[in-house]
Amino acid sequence: MVCVKQVPDVAEIRIDEVKHTLIRSGVPSILNPFDEFAVEEALRIREKSGGDVTVISMGPLQAKETLSKCLAMGADRAILLSDPKFAGADTWATSKTLAMTIQKIGFDVVLCGMKAVDGETSQVGPEIAELLGIPHVSYVKRVEINNDGRSLVAERMTEQGHQLIRSSIPCLLTATKALNVPRIPTLLSQMAAKKKEIEIFTADSIGAQKDQVGLPGSRTHVLKVFTPNLRTGECKILQADDKDAIPQLLGLLKKEGITQ
């Protein structure tokens, strides 16, 4: 079971410096990069240990493109949670919706990306795990499913290295880019994927009440958004052969209290 998200290509987002808003038009939608590693790892687990790979996503109907890509990579089944009732969900409401769906379908290993590049919270994976009552390993660099299929050993990235963690299955993992190199769908696999149906689930399909999901189910409310001051154009640039180049840098270090 893999949870994926369609996100805007963050690297393509520009800011309207007059209106202080995001320029989102013309920005392509992509499969969240970290989710791609999660899908790839799920396919590799299937190849080694059997089972099937279901990909789920929550979003508008447009997110079908993202699920098509996952099917083309080789996923067996794709479910899109699409319902106006899901709109405006925060991490809690999103996790709740995804967990209810995962619970309904059944699972052994759940994979998510370590974060989505738009919201950047890293919360949905661990929250789903808590709601499912299973352990999770975040920031996974490598994973081995033990032969009996009842436990796994994962390498978790830490601030300065890694930890080796053993966990029972069922378990949830969140993927880093170190995990694998995702396969690129072939023309043939894309054709095959087109024949597979993307199932659409609504709030009713998962038995969710209106106040459990979307904005009404959310605990965090956005009061306002603003674009930060990205301090462009205020850079003082010196040439390396300028006799002031190093002294000014030393001065800055001192000013910031980094050196004495």
Add this chain to the structure above:
Amino acid sequence: MSQNTASGVWIVGEQKDGQMAAVTLELLTIGRWIADSLKEQLTVVMVGNDLDPMVGTLEEYGPNKIILVSGPSANQFIPEVYSESIAALVSKTTPSVILFPATYDGRDFAARLAARLQVGLAADCTEVSVDDEGRFVQVRPAFGGNLMAVINQPTAKPQLATLRPHITKPVKATTKVKPLVEHATVAVLPKNFDKKVLETVREVAEESGNLDEAEVVIGVGRGLGSLDNLKTVNKLAVLLNAAVGGSRGVVDAGWLPHSQQIGLTGRVISPKMYMALGISGAVQHLVGVRTAKEIVAINIDPEAPIFKVATYGIVGDLFSILPQLIKELESQPARN
């Protein structure tokens, strides 16, 4: 959770092997401001064994209460155990706000706790405050730092937030209160699952600091030329007490471990100073350093985009500049 009876600001600190993480004192500082604004009490919770020696330091930052959670399963970080332990404390007395560090571990168990308590969690905040209406308000970046969102949590308590390191300097309390010190027992793993840390491995050079914790982060790009040149950079890092990270290109080339990648598919950092060496400044990299206070760039290409976001830049050959800088720093008196 009952809205009316919830009171108090908690911070959950971080420590590794009995070493207090700097972010703990930053959280305490911010926690005290929030507690004072809300006219509520400040509590600090630490999980780990033999933490009593930390009480003296914690006290200086003015908490009303210190809760030390210890026991056999507190020796290693296991998010399920941490969240369960904090949930047990919350079930006895519900605070209105809990703050966590936005570190790998902090995010991990704060998220489980939020789900368990069915409350909100604002992630990676760069600012928190209490507004004119007495609401606890959080500010957090999204879309690669292109957008800041102002968030509140009106419907459920406690209100949870993880805070990025370095968003404030630690400030000791001016009025000293003798805090109450309580001991609690750490939770055990639920019977229906098993989890164990088998091994903890350090991949980063011993002298290299932690990207999240260090005040100065040196970022290296392909402009470094070769792995061998990293030695010069590490020398500078030691002098500045800096951590060393890098661009995707450098990590993919195997010059630095994956944990040190800064940017869209790596880590997002907010140091006091980010020093970009031989980094051209692709958007994918810049989103990882936008919240740094100062950005210093050294690059041979005067047109490199890094100069557009930097506060100070030197155009020139890295390997004629670095030795000069190192020489100057070595001749200075040692930093306290």
